[in-house]
Amino acid sequence: MSRINDVGGVDGFGPVDIVDDAQPFHDDWEAHVFAMNGALIAKGVYNLDEFRDAVEQIPPRTFLATSYYERWFMAIRALLVRKGVVTPEEIDGVLAG
Amino acid sequence: MSDDHDDAQLSRQVRALETLLERRDLVDSRGIDQAVEAYLARATAANGARIVARAWVDPGFAGRLLTDANTAVEEVGASMRGGIQTQRLRVVANTDRSHNVVTCTLCSCYPVALLGPSPSWYKSEAYRSRIVREPRGVLAEFGLTLADGIDITVWDSTSESRYLVLPARPAGTDALTETELSGLVTRNGMIGTAAV
């Protein structure tokens, strides 16, 4: 079934918010998520298609309510658990941090 | 959108994950800062602008760009190499009869090496959902109104090709140098949401 990322032709998202971002990352944590993803892919922990898949599988309501890099962060956590790199308990610890 | 409170919490969480991964030897925190800096230094819209300006002044280059862009861009010191995966670059030229605009409806694929990181609007559901359905309306929101006789092609980056729009050279620019011409080229022009 189609995932929530597949938005071509979907109505209701409204006018484009044309802010000319000078900054690619609004906060430092976003830059770190970005780089972390690159590092994990480069190390072969997962590939780019697996990453996109993980982002797409975020439940729709959460997906739409979450910012771009926070979705990446969610996807990375899910993949690390799925790949057995970290345990769910360790992720709970990260989130409680 | 994240507010300050969210940012603080996310900062803590991201740092906690980074620490965990560092212990597993999967990331290197100092490497991360360097990687981000290097990325931002290399990947800028100045690269794309140089490509466009060269194409405007050199028809031979323009021809090579339209035939094999991956190779041609290296002539002006730009490159599609060094990313996570090999991408094909496809340059699509605007003419007085046709206008091109680029999107990735499924995620946010974008020629980062040539344009720098993508703007938030490019990643937004609003842009991605509407540009394939009503491009004229979306372009008008960007302040770009195209005459009825102009055909619009929307390029949806669904695979490993990345698209760069070659805007039409503006009138009255014959006297400008290549460097001056590159200064006229905007990132939005190379996505297709501006004339140049």
Next chain:
Amino acid sequence: MAFSPGDRVRTRVIDPPHHTRLPRYARGRIGSIVELEGAWPLADLNAQGTHSLRTEPVYAVRFRAQELWGSGDHDVVLDLWESYLEEAR
């Protein structure tokens, strides 16, 4: 390579339970091959961790807005793996 520039093709009507790069709006639609873009591992399989040695040709395929939406005067070009396409008569 199953297709050449100018060929009429139809995208398959698929609705897989997994990751795919054929958007919903372009399924079961008739378009024409613009050109061969290259050959890459099929994203659908790559995303399932079956590190896909199944590399397939990917084509740029042009669709009229009329065909996709029933209205509009623009075209949309998508890059589609060969297994997303079938010949259209």
